[in-house]
Amino acid sequence: MDTLIQHFADTIRAATEKRRPLRIRGGGSKDFYGNAAAGEDFDVTGHRGIIDYEPTELVITARAGTPLAEIEAAMRGHGQMLGFEPPHFGGSATLGGCIAAGLSGPRRAAAGAARDFVLGLRMLDGRGTDLRFGGQVMKNVAGYDVSRLMTGSLGTLGVILEVSLKALPLPQAELTLSCELPRSEAVELMNAWAGQPLPVTATCHVEKRLYVRLSGAESAVRAAAKKIGGEEVPNAAEFWSGVRDHRDLFFSGDGPVWRLSLASTAPELGLAGHQMVEWGGALRWLKTDADAGSVRKVAREAGGHATLFRRGGQTAGAFHPLPEPLMRLHRRVKQAMDPAGVFNPGRLYPDF
């Protein structure tokens, strides 16, 4: 074990002994996300660097503190990318934070989520034990899938040290089209496209306009564009990264922003406010002053859940409350990985 990891482990053991919580932190780009965690800052950015990148194996392994931008640049150099198009929310984003938050960007509906690309990881649990799960190969069913469990657990189960991710080739060609369309018709169209063999890799409806991105072989993109119609969007890459990182005008202001993850065919929400639709209809961003209870009721009835993504003065918990039997399992899983409850207490749910 190298000295930095040894130091991490010692810190965890000391914290466990004294029951003094730690607030695990990478670049701090997602400090806003989730509930406020108690504890002393535990900085992991020193543990950085790409460990292994084998483009023909479609696998990259890097330390958790590696800036996401560094990883993406290295991959671009070999004509590859992270398929889930991770949001950065600022230049300081690290790989560890990206996986711990488990957020995915515009390509999610077409290519998969952060957890779908995680092949394995190395971590320290609440006893400071150095553990490795999964690996660097595409298919692996030996042992429970702890790597995917860690993805999106917001640092409440352990300190991620290294992650192996599946890479995807960059598409040969990419094109974004747009047209003016009311939201409900746009959602219908998104679902209709997803039911056909079309190379759609992102959709977005905002400010009365529908945007659709096509990616793949040049010929396929051209043929699909002809079928779909609309105007070509210049600077499309900028548009999508604005959606991904919430730099788009839609997100301006400082009121609450809700993230509703629903069945893609869910009908209009019936809540006042502004909306942006992504992921073929399965993700709806909502700026509203409605109370948390009403937003969550709407989300639940549409088969999904609502996250208070930007607090904007709201006092509700960030994440959708869980039914008791499920919450009980959560507490037990937390207890198994972090028995003294030292990692990010309260960040996910107030109970742990």
Next chain:
Amino acid sequence: MPVDLERQRAVCAALRAFMPARNVLFEREDVTPYECDGLSAYRQPPMVVALPENESQVCEILETCHAMRVPVVARGAGTGLSGGALPLGNGVLLSLAKLKNILAIDAPARTARVQPGVRNLAISEAAAPHGLYYAPDPSSQIACSIGGNVAENSGGVHCLKYGLTVHNILKLRVATIEGEIVELGGGGLDAAGYDLMALLTGSEGLLGVVTEITVKLLPRPECAQVVLAAFDDVGAAGEAVANVIAAGIIPAGMEMMDQPATLAVEPFVNAGYPTDAAGILLCESDGTREEVADEIARIEKIMQDSGAHLVRVSRDEAERLKFWAGRKAAFPAVGRLSPDYYCMDGTIPRRRLAEVLRGIAAMEKNYGLRCANVFHAGDGNLHPLILYDANDPGQLQRAELFGAEILKLCIDVGGTITGEHGVGVEKIDSMCVQFGAAELEALHALKRAFDEHELLNPGKAVPTLHRCAEFGRMHVHSGAEKFPELPRF
């Protein structure tokens, strides 16, 4: 182990309180059909077989077994290849076979909600009128159940592009050992809290019993074509696989067969495989017509540049299916060569392929057994088929040792002991080689988070440290490596 008759009577009586007597089996001749799964070298009749007809009976069975501290083994179609559904002589075998309804197909949302006993292929058949299908396609798809697929995180020849089971499910209803239902995942693409759906997937029935699955459906690709390429050297074939990936292509499927495999298959199905080649590759492209035409031309050129001495592109759908028929018949074809065969399932980094195949060839000599290799080359998942004769004393044991040595080699080159068939009882000792004591302890802690008394499929998938310590000693005898990091009991 003789059946504890008193216990058996008590369990049957408790189950009959809420289930019809015809669905509670205990007579020897009634339970014998459940004594093994697809790994028939291991057999054990269960004490009792319970055949629930709905989810609430599943919950009641679990609640009852929990209260009586009776171990429970879930069973789907019993096609598993690692003994995951092997019963326990003092336990209940919980068959999900009667839960076989497709509950809903939502064509606009592209989802199907199904019970766990539904056959994998039945989902695609039901979705076909809508132009949709369920992507993961294990070779056993006409028989295996979707519940079993979730429990094993099964893959198929198309999973390089379309993912494994875990990538294609949206929601699970799971009965806990206490008999409570939890819903994991949801109607959207993610859910609040921990990703317990991912944790349950591939957990081999040790964490909960899956009672309902909502799967993602995909639009049928407009067309598909396959390239057949033959090589004089398996190393060159492996190189060709890397070159396809390096060119930025993710084929819909990329399979390799070595000469012993093609020699077995060709007389059986006449797939048109050149039997003089050291190895052949099948590389499929699917998508829109334009995409496929483009990609196939590029793949053809890469194969030629990589030294293939023969490259053929399927001219029509019939020929495409013929090329695949050989691959799909590989197991039964190899089965004709020998009274028995033992199918292994390691995954390796693709670049180590030639080396691993050479290693396996050397082991063939050492163990005096033949081995044919079928390989999901695209994602590095190897299926060596070890030929043996169970009637010849000692051959099964030799085959198992041969298999374990292949798995050790997979680990040594940076791979894993199972890509898709699971650990079950079969690879439990190899888990001691792949994982350290700390990881195994963490896995046991997770198990207890779901199942405090370890009643769900106990003894499978994750070995006890005690077992690893004994296995370690065993291997010291044969000169293999020890496990210094393990505590000895």
